[in-house]
Amino acid sequence: MVIVDSVHKSFGSVAAVRGVSFELQPGQIAGLLGPNGAGKTTTIRMIAGFLMPDAGRVTIGGHDTAEAPAAARTRLGYLPEGNPLYPEMRVTEYLDFRGRLFGIPRDLRKRAVAWCLERCWLASMSGRRIATLSKGYKQRVGLAAALLHNPKVLVLDEPTNGLDPSQLHETRNLIRELASDRTMLVSTHILPEVERVCHRAIIIAGGRVLADGTPAELTRRSAATYVMQARDSRVGDHERVAKALMNLPHVDRAVDRRPEGPAPSLGWTEWVVTARPGAPDLREQISMTATQLGLTVRELRADLPTLERVFMEVLDRAAGTPSEPDPSPRPTEAAA
Amino acid sequence: MSTALAIARRELGSYFRTPAGWVIVSLFLLLTGFVFAFSVMVPGSPASLRAFFATAGWLLLPVAPAITMRLLADEMRSGTIEALLTAPVGSASLVMGKFLGAAGFLAAMIAPTGVYVLVLSKFSSSPLDAGPILSGYLCLVLMGVLFLSVGTLASSLTQNSTLAFMVALFAILGVLLVPSAVPLAPDWARPVLNALSVGPRVTDFAKGVIDSGNIVALAAASIWMLVMATLVMESRRWR
Incomplete structure (x- = not known):
């Protein structure tokens, strides 16, 4: 439906x-992610036909945005950044x-306007001046305008920017609803948005695509970490615990460290277990191992990979720096 | 063409949705009204609207750039240009629509001055000579169209509407001052400068002479300005 070819x-x-x-398939909602200055808006502007690429081509429903601009633009609804x-x-x-x-004929236009007002929950605001509307309502007006000619492709640049939590929720629902029968490209830097709404995430930075896949595929590329805080009756022998944890399937690394915090943590040790990418949830196995070793566990938490973490890792890899959060251990002091 | 008309319609409406449009019309009518009351409606003087046309012509100098300064500059500043140019709207339709909206506003500003003609004919002892009145209005419209097209081009060059106003004002002044440069110019340049001069053409109209050459020259200059504005807008997609 939308082909962006080495632009x-x-x-x-x-x-x-x-x-x-x-390439976006019909009915797909894709999130275009990237830090500020990554090239998101420029890419989107080329898809929308506001800018022409220096090289490469963009086609919307088979129509080249440079060779058949009118045909391409009638198939596309666009909400520019800042609405x-x-x-x-x-x-x-x-x-x-x-x-x-x-160019919608008069009677059809009247029906289209009524339909959009209804669809974007704007009917009660139809007679209001746009200047007097709240940001959330303005956003709906922008969405209604993008929808008016019933395009098969919707491109939304930062649609939730600057909205309060309730407006965010409403706009997210609206986007999900609108996407039911359309191809959609949503640019954002709010990553949980993408996990909630999109079938696919395209991460770009420095003007290049760094990762492209479903949120699940992308998060599988990243490793989960588990942090277990426990007291070991065999004082000073943390090695055996780390070794036992390392022997669990899907575990990449297991190290111990002193827990953060003041006095109450004295005598307690934290084991940080890093799973291999794509591994299943290891909490049960870790808990069983702790029981077998006779540890007293007071906390076991999983830091499962999120799109946000994948995003940071991808950006860090591109920049050649290590990724955060850093699961590396601190020197362990003898537990009392 | 229908998209150009849609843009023109919106533009014309926007002048009257904000106080700016009403202020421009009011000031124009107030000043020309003064001239009409105190210079035209003088008992015993010949029934002529010459003083009104002269004042209205000079008033166009600041008024036309004020009408056009926001046309494209403001669209670029506020970002609405992006919504316009991603609809199936070509650069030519955009510029034409904007220009027609401004021209419509100019027409709405000049139209009420028809009352002066009616009042003068009612109080004049002899029937009015239609020739100078028609040529006066034609001159006003042609000059207005030229100034508006210069202003449209100026507005396409910048996001800053104040700058667009100043550029248009000085460009129009430059066009009007061309005749005074003729004596200083080298021989080969004089015919070119003469052809470019607007002043002598206006004088012809003021005398009541309607010369088709003058009409074509002013209209062609206006079209040329609009073509340039179209090229500027189109080039923005490729920058």
């Missing part, structure tokens, strides 16, 4: 996008204006 874009001497390629609107216009007036731009 490049530079602004003067700054290369904003350097050979980005991906720019005309504050002096009334909601219905603005939607009617957008309908005219897309």
